[in-house]
Amino acid sequence: MPAAFTSPRRSRPGHPLRCHLRRAAGLDHNPLCRRADRARSRLVVTAVLLAVLSVAAALATAQVLLHDMRAEAQRTAAHRHQVTATTLAAATDTSGQPLGTAQTRATWTVAGDSRTGTVKVLSGTPQGAQVPLWVDDAGAPTEAPLGESQMAVSAASYGLITLAGAGTVFGVVLVLCRGVLDRRAAAEWEDDWELVEPFWSGRTGRPGTGER
Template sequence: MTAQQHQARHTPLRLQVRRASGLDRNPLCRPVDRTRSRMALALPLVLALLVAVGAVVAVLVFRVETQAEQRTASHRHAVTATTVGPAVTDDSRAGGTRAHAPARWVYPVGPGNGAVQVSLGTPVGSTVAIHLDDSGLPAAGARTTGAVLSDAALLGTGTAVGLVSLALTGHAVHAHSLDRRAERSWEPDWERVEPGWSQRR
């Protein structure tokens, strides 16, 4: 880290505000220094805004998904099925615990039968709670509020993290560019300011 970089990163807030607003009349304060101060003051505000965007995304996703699950729930009907055959694993790997079994059930449109999800080892004749759609066929039930909330929070957090990462990367690249520009212009700027600074003629 150069002396200029160290000084820029440890400039008091009051001086950062004066520089950013153009009120710092110090002849050694260059345009690049004012730009640095504006960046330093803007970064926390930008990051806070991006975090807020992530929160808004989470809220919107939660509302949309909740409405979708409510529509799904209105077309799902909980019934009790009875298994009529052994459970067969759904996982080809040894030790799989997910399975399905043939089962029968009764629904207002008439009796039904088919494969239902069960735990491996479920004996024949066991009762299993399932959901049917309006036509009486097995269907996935609506997700719980907790599941919807978890998905919304995950998406909102991912959005915020992604935006903040992009902002920090852009800030770092811009800051590095300013540092290089400041180093290149330091000697010419000093030659312009030094005679008046030192009263040398």
Template structure:
């Protein structure tokens, strides 16, 4: 069987949605239409609107996260500087809980930034790095060790994750409300059908109607 064309699927969805809109507004020329049908159509229309709003809010949340990340990246680019540090001792293995960073080994090093200001501290090095090894590090405007500025890929990933989380939360809430409303409509429809059948069934089966007894509501 040949796969359906996307255009045909889109037209079918549009037609179905228009039908639900007309039915929800009470404009469907169907003499067999029931109140529950209109209620279900209103529920479908409400779900569609909620999903569209969720998508719009998802885009806004992702763009906001992207702008914040880009602004922070620009600030970090202006106030974080890469300088050369020189080790003053041989490399030693990190201990548990060491603050020297990743790499497995560290060494005491010295650097100069800003001009005329010396800084010192442990830096991550290779296992066999001798004293006098030059290591590139990042420092702030005052010469304190800082992490490297965030790359653009990390900022984009954060924005995508923010949008995904927002869409998951909002669409999940919309579908939960839809299922709750549909269950309520189905219960009402089943109860109305049972009541109608109780009045019609004796005519079909020839069974005599049950006469109300004393104490029946």
């Protein structure tokens, strides 16, 4: 029996980034590869490197900010204490307060000293309710120290802002560079076409071709 015919296996194209790397490094010896193609490949490789650097800068920014916020939170927590306050009236004053919160008068004790003042509580808190209250070393109402989740969200937000800013700047620069490359490539193509077109079209009598 005749041997079974086996079709030749088609070579698969390489990974696009690997092809751009080879072309950018001058290792692509394809005769159809022009100088403009190498310049575009170098631009692609540069874009990838800038994207990696942008992500690295965003992560570094978030890590530094998170470290600083944790240190600040520890210093702040050392001078803030939680006590229990008793409301002196129902919480009805919601002017200028976040949704779901209100202000009311309350009393609390710090180091045996009774204090009275305006505190923030949940809307609808009745009179005589006991609510947690953060105070500073002087016994005055203050904000609670930042929690881990709050610090993580803040650091991530600043990291994303850094990434967006760097990406925008790099993107504009790359688009401008791509425009310059395209204009240069078009000019080179026109120059090459001036030499090739007479032979391709059969009009070899065109001036500059060296033939009559």
